[in-house]
Amino acid sequence: MQPLKLRIFRHTDKLVLHFLLIAISGVFLHACNTAYLDEIDRAGGYEYRPGYPEVRLATAGLVDNEHDSTYISIAAEIVYGSLVFKKVEDDFVADISIDIQILNNLNSGKIYKVKNYSVSVVEQNARITNSQDSFLFERNFYIEPGDYTINVTVTDLSNNRETIRVGTAFIPDPNDPVSNITNIQVFSKDATLDENYKPVTTYDLSNQADSIRFEFQVTNNKVDNPITINTRLMKFRSDTTPARAMSWPDYNASSISFKGVDYDKYEVVNTSTRILSQQGTVTIEFLFPNLERGNYRFEIRTEGVEPELYKGRDFSIKSLNYPALKTPRELAAPLYYLMDEKEYKKMMAINDEAELKKAIDKFWLKNLKNTNIAQRVISLYYERVEEANKQFSNFKEGWKTDMGMMYILFGPPWYTFRSIDEVMWSYSYNRQDFETNFFFTRTKLNTKYFPFDNYLLARNHQYFNVQYQQIQKWLTGTILKDNL
Secondary structure (H helix, E strand, O other), rough: OOOOOOEEEEEOOOOOOOOOOOOOOOOOOOOOOOOHHHHOOOOEOOOOOOOOOOOEEEEEEEOOOOEEEEEEEEEEEEHHHHHHEEEEEOEEEEEEEEEEEEEEEOOOEEEEEEEEEEEEEEOHHHHHHOOOEEEEEEEEEOOOEEEEEEEEEEEEEOOOEEEEEEEEEOOOOOOOOOOEEEOOOEEEEEEOHHHHHHHHEEEEEEEHHHHHHEEEEEEEEOOOOEEEEEEEEEEEOOOOOOOOOOOOOOOOOHHHHOOOEEEEEEEEEEEEEEEEEOOEEEEEEEEEEEEOEEEEEEEEEEEOOOOOOEEEEEEEOOOOOOOOOOOOHHHHHHHHHHHOHHHHHHHHOOHHHHHHHEEEEEEEHHHHHHHHHHHHHHHHHHHHHHHHHHHOOOOHHHHOOHHHHHHHOOOOOOEHHHHHHHEEEEEEOOOOOOEEEEEEEEEOOOOOOOOOEEEEEEEOOOOHHHHHHHHHHHHHHHHHHHHO
């Protein structure tokens, strides 16, 4: 069982109170009732579009006890490398516009607030122009209790390309006799880089986080009616394997690779119970250090109030710098698609990071021989891996999905044709050509019951030569001609 830290804050005291952590096997023995699925927050994806600003968004409705008011918290991450930088003397500068629009859902069409911000990103290091790191834009908007939709538009002023991200926030009325739970906010911290917690804006968290903090508020104005807060952290059984070869048999419908995530099979990492017996708004915080890679849910359920309250936050722990690749191990893992099994296992068994980096360099140079060509091929390969992570990420890393594998090896399709449960990727003008048209079937509809697109390639033993020839293009450098 992972160690757990919990802190309770009441009103303006900011006093850390003692608590009793009760690990109860009987709490939440059943899976989340379908009635509560609408209360599970899975955050947003990457919504990557080449040439457009990459924006990731997190929003929450909260109570400010110190000023006896309520507000919406907005956190937007913007990836540096997705912006156009201009050289201005010794600096690299990107100018963007951030527009925020808050709409009241109870008063359809009413725009409650509109704000515009002009931001200049200035950096002296040229690496900023391709960096997959991001800068954080945070604002709080004080606003009356209610249910809101938040539109955030980021425009790159150098080319006027814009990206729109949409969030929601419910702000409970702290004076309402009906008890409520606010949105669950998630923060992560990497002690090696920074001691501060930063908002998590996507379903995915990098394994770089040495601890994750969940924070939520409970409003309770019934003096004689204590609320019991039960929380649980669950880890679901899910697929973590890279895509199998194109010529192998299709996945069995009962396999975890076909299912993706099995929400009926999980490990309870931690449970706790807390009784709130005082009137007012309480902020509760949970800290979970060093979580392993996998798919999780942190959920809250109440006792002692009618109706019963529930909130959930799903998330996934992925690789260290996800969706980017920086460490030797991150760079080595996607070579799965270019190596034979024995060679790959030998490389991944190297524990020393410096030696692993040497092995990666040796692999590329042994095959490509020419240093200049090797640099260009390596750059192209990992560019596609990172793009696959952003476009196809779900319960596992995007590069491990079937679409991710095909995207890395063959590049973006020339044409895409979709039906309800099937997608065809075409790499030629001849749609009848078996070797250049590939079909993917969706295992389940993307719904609140299964919030992922899990497309599996229709495999065929005749694809052995197709995949082999494509791998040879990478290992000989002729892939560069295809990418002109």
